Amino acid sequence: MNKKLLLLMLSNKQPRRLKLIKNLLDGKRTVSTLFWGSRYHILEYSGMMKNFDSLQNEDKLINELINNGYVFSYNKYQYKLTNKGKQKKDSLFESFYLPKELSYGFDYDIEKFKNRFLLLIQVTSEYSYHNSSYYPVQADFYDTNLIKNLFHKYKNDNFIDDIYSFIKSFLSSLDEDRANIFANLLIGHNNYGLTYEQLSNRYNYSKMEIYFINIDLWILMIKFIENSNSFLNYLLENVVQSRINASARRTFYEFNNGLNIFTIAKKYNLKESTVKEHLLENAIFLDTEQFPYDMILSDNEVAILNKKYQNQPIDFWNFNKLDVANIDFFKFRLYQIMRSK
Amino acid sequence: MNYLRQKLKKWFGFDDFRPGQFEVLSSLSQGENTFGMLPTGTGKTLIYQFFGRMINQPVVIISPLISLMQDQVDRMRYLGSKKTVAITSGLNFVEKKRILNNLNKYNYIYISPEMISQLDVLKYFNKLDIGLFVIDEAHCIIQWGTDFRPEYLNLHRIIQSLNNPQVLMLTATASKTVRSEIVHKLGLHNVKYIVKSTNRSNIMLSVKYCDDTNDKNNKLLSLVNKLCSPGIIYFSSKKMANMATIFLRQKANLKVEAYHSDLNNENRYRIQHQFMNDQIDVICATSAFGMGIDKSNIRYVIHYHMPSNIESYVQEMGRAGRDMKESISVILYQKNDEMLQYNLLMDNIPDDDDIISFYYRNYKKNHNDDEQTKLLKYYYDNDYSEEEVINIFQARRLDQKNSLSEMLSYVLNNDCRRKKILSHFDEKFSAHNEYCCDGDHTKLNLYAANLIRSNIKTNNKHNYDWNSIINSLFNKMH
Numbered sequence: 076m077n078k079k080l081l082l083l084m085l086s087n088k089q090p091r092r093l094k095l096i097k098n099l100l101d102g103k104r105t106v107s108t109l110f111w112g113s114r115y116h117i118l119e120y121s122g123m124m125k126n127f128d129s130l131q132n133e134d135k136l137i138n139e140l141i142n143n144g145y146v147f148s149y150n151k152y153q154y155k156l157t158n159k160g161k162q163k164k165d166s167l168f169e170s171f172y173l174p175k176e177l178s179y180g181f182d183y184d185i186e187k188f189k190n191r192f193l194l195l196i197q198v199t200s201e202y203s204y205h206n207s208s209y210y211p212v213q214a215d216f217y218d219t220n221l222i223k224n225l226f227h228k229y230k231n232d233n234f235i236d237d238i239y240s241f242i243k244s245f246l247s248s249l250d251e252d253r254a255n256i257f258a259n260l261l262i263g264h265n266n267y268g269l270t271y272e273q274l275s276n277r278y279n280y281s282k283m284e285i286y287f288i289n290i291d292l293w294i295l296m297i298k299f300i301e302n303s304n305s306f307l308n309y310l311l312e313n314v315v316q317s318r319i320n321a322s323a324r325r326t327f328y329e330f331n332n333g334l335n336i337f338t339i340a341k342k343y344n345l346k347e348s349t350v351k352e353h354l355l356e357n358a359i360f361l362d363t364e365q366f367p368y369d370m371i372l373s374d375n376e377v378a379i380l381n382k383k384y385q386n387q388p389i390d391f392w393n394f395n396k397l398d399v400a401n402i403d404f405f406k407f408r409l410y411q412i413m414r415s416k
Numbered sequence: 417m418n419y420l421r422q423k424l425k426k427w428f429g430f431d432d433f434r435p436g437q438f439e440v441l442s443s444l445s446q447g448e449n450t451f452g453m454l455p456t457g458t459g460k461t462l463i464y465q466f467f468g469r470m471i472n473q474p475v476v477i478i479s480p481l482i483s484l485m486q487d488q489v490d491r492m493r494y495l496g497s498k499k500t501v502a503i504t505s506g507l508n509f510v511e512k513k514r515i516l517n518n519l520n521k522y523n524y525i526y527i528s529p530e531m532i533s534q535l536d537v538l539k540y541f542n543k544l545d546i547g548l549f550v551i552d553e554a555h556c557i558i559q560w561g562t563d564f565r566p567e568y569l570n571l572h573r574i575i576q577s578l579n580n581p582q583v584l585m586l587t588a589t590a591s592k593t594v595r596s597e598i599v600h601k602l603g604l605h606n607v608k609y610i611v612k613s614t615n616r617s618n619i620m621l622s623v624k625y626c627d628d629t630n631d632k633n634n635k636l637l638s639l640v641n642k643l644c645s646p647g648i649i650y651f652s653s654k655k656m657a658n659m660a661t662i663f664l665r666q667k668a669n670l671k672v673e674a675y676h677s678d679l680n681n682e683n684r685y686r687i688q689h690q691f692m693n694d695q696i697d698v699i700c701a702t703s704a705f706g707m708g709i710d711k712s713n714i715r716y717v718i719h720y721h722m723p724s725n726i727e728s729y730v731q732e733m734g735r736a737g738r739d740m741k742e743s744i745s746v747i748l749y750q751k752n753d754e755m756l757q758y759n760l761l762m763d764n765i766p767d768d769d770d771i772i773s774f775y776y777r778n779y780k781k782n783h784n785d786d787e788q789t790k791l792l793k794y795y796y797d798n799d800y801s802e803e804e805v806i807n808i809f810q811a812r813r814l815d816q817k818n819s820l821s822e823m824l825s826y827v828l829n830n831d832c833r834r835k836k837i838l839s840h841f842d843e844k845f846s847a848h849n850e851y852c853c854d855g856d857h858t859k860l861n862l863y864a865a866n867l868i869r870s871n872i873k874t875n876n877k878h879n880y881d882w883n884s885i886i887n888s889l890f891n892k893m894h
Contacts, residue, residue: 126680193682196889203891210490210689213681216511239890246882258882263889267689270673277880 087161090153100124106355119177172284176294185293188314190214200263203235326353351405363416434458436612448608449583456588456734473547480556502526516540529567546581554585566794572603589727592842614841618737621833621853626750645697647716657700670697712739719747724757725819742865775802
């Protein structure tokens, strides 16, 4: 993990919790992490570091940033950027490569897609050389079969040319550096591509930036396929997923169909608190008009909360000081989400 | 002989067998349980691949190399046996079920001792008409059986429960005592032994004594600058392998890559195959992380840290010179290097306190799932008493210490090194010369052996431009 990324995740306006940033980047999906991730406007980076080093040495890094004069400690857990830190952050935005293609609403299973895609390219490449004896890149059983089936179904209809021109047109749509990096990821006949480290040495980016460029390139490829109507759409099975997890989506569906929290909990053998977390997760990811806030918060409750928090910034609301009967933490947090939109 | 040789030509395209292959195959053809002790790099895989094809019945291969099993499968497929599968913990539930339900469709099935020990896996093998039960790297039963992979000790029961199929044990490194211990632990009788010399006469042996780390690094640098590539350097830790990679990249005009368990599958694949295709000169590896490919033209293996026993040493240096051309193995030794190995070894074996506290706490309450807990759990579950376990591990520590002492005595020995190493495997040797080793005050003749690099060539075949990359990928160069 590196200091630059941590600095980019901090703000000069809003104190942010270090632990929360770490959990978010590592892909922990508690409601608290997601809520604060959205408050920090870094929700799209959720799970971004899953396949790279996590922030293991965050305490050391933050101390270094403090010693450099970029960060000060706001309280025991929260940190803010100094003016110098803000300037540094602005200049890093220019020079440090952060993923640009991640989505707030969708999660891309990049690893899965990449494994399939690399295998497909390798199979095609070896086929173009009439070679059937080679070491395939590793993919799991399911993905291997998916590629096998795809290959056998289409191999006779201009398969090689189609894929060749598809990739060519994708690469032509990119800037030169990223096109070269992408081409150097591909594996095929007598060509094993480059590792992150080799790419990093070659293209003058840090290894982490290469990893981020990779994220963008694979997402761009996914989108390119999505827009293409080609048989390559087979590769996308389960690759683009809603950020809201399946059971939370199910809860939301039942809730919209009139079941209350108690009934949903009973039906699916869940705790009520879990059902509430499901609803909060939906609220975080959905637009205001997509979520039926009025089915949970009565006009009266909203009026009470409006009055109570009239002049307070959302980040500073304190549930412990609320002390209003019938408004539990669930409703408080939901209101907080509603007001954040 | 003629029949087997014809098949060899027909199935594999080779004119002749390598030493030991034919004898083992003949013994197997006569229905004997066979112990094949063949030197590293003599094509042990070919033996069971050949035999499986001959008898047209499934071959089950117990392999210790969990991380390499998929590579072994890929290799078998690459060599033409497409109906090969590995049952590993990497499979998910559905995949595993599917393979197990279709087990009789495969000709070669790789599996670890841990996996085949599971009763719900074993029952599928019971239904199989197994033609040959292979124990690959059979020395692992003794080397790892107690303190690392106790499931190896189950193989005896497993062979019985499978109705005693014909067994083939293969290894490159087992002394006479170890061989009979293996056979004993497997509960086999009437085993035919095919024992070939461990000696790899085309690999020169050398030990270089270093004053301190600085001196060691300089000697390392001068070796990689001097010797013909490609080569492998083995380290005891990932950290040292990484540091040396950076050091050599800066100081030597060579392509150097680190290779250890920090690599993900994708990068591991890239590096293995770049190395295989001579795009990398030097690999800095940890010995714990195996290599799934067989590269024939490795000219040198350097041990930056001495191995912990002679068997490991012979295995690791045996990666050199598989093309039978002259190669060299060098150990860089600095005083007290053995302490590093000693500490690593002892860290991996539970001590008396660990065992007492494990039994005292009763492991069921212990949710800690580290390697040591798993290990002790094995003995607990198999009704070993606390005292027995303490004794087992005390004996194990002593064994390991003795093996390390033997390795050290090889390193410090000033007579013929080959003689010393072969004596460990109960072999005699007296043909010492300037191509043998640098013991006995001998200067190795590296020039005549063609091991000195004549000109510095950089292997920069790589193409970086996307247009030419995809043209070459899809055969559009013309």
